[in-house]
Amino acid sequence: MIEDMREYFEYKDGKIFWKKDKGSRGKVGQRFGSFDGSRYWHGMFNGKMYREHQLVWALLYGVIPEYIDHVDGNGLNNCIENLREVTQSQNMMNSRLRKDSSTKKKNVTYDAARKKYRVEITVNGTKKRIGRFDDIELASLVAEEARDKYHKQFARSF
Numbered sequence: 001m002i003e004d005m006r007e008y009f010e011y012k013d014g015k016i017f018w019k020k021d022k023g024s025r026g027k028v029g030q031r032f033g034s035f036d037g038s039r040y041w042h043g044m045f046n047g048k049m050y051r052e053h054q055l056v057w058a059l060l061y062g063v064i065p066e067y068i069d070h071v072d073g074n075g076l077n078n079c080i081e082n083l084r085e086v087t088q089s090q091n092m093m094n095s096r097l098r099k100d101s102s103t104k105k106k107n108v109t110y111d112a113a114r115k116k117y118r119v120e121i122t123v124n125g126t127k128k129r130i131g132r133f134d135d136i137e138l139a140s141l142v143a144e145e146a147r148d149k150y151h152k153q154f155a156r157s158f
Helices: 002-008 052-061 088-093 136-154
Strands: 009-012 015-018 041-045 048-051 068-070 083-085 108-111 116-123 126-133
Touching (some): 002 052, 116 136
Antiparallel strands (some): 009 015, 041 048
8 A cells, every 4th residue: 555655646845746647536746635625635545535644654654653643733734844643642632722612722611600710631531620710811821831741742722
């Protein structure tokens, strides 16, 4: 499978291009795939869907790991320097703020019963309660410090 990829694709500046014609799927020099409208560039190869970052990794390292993380959080930045192999837990640490967040602060929720802002983060698959705070900005700062402490290089604030 990887050898087939190496036969048909080349990596250049964070993008994958066809280096060999594949019928209507791709022509020499054409960029592989298309934007999925959400977060990633992807396409079909030999009957299977691949995201571009998977092909980048496969071409350069000879394997496709279960999880590949975009260091900067930009799923369209597939430069090899921006990609790293991670565990599922590490990948989740580097996730974005949920769109349905009522506070718009990562790891901060409002506890209406206590009228306080609660900070929780997940560490090794277990929720860790950090504390409750009167002020949302203080809660947000504490959440950021907790991410830096427990998530280290995988911490993301946005």
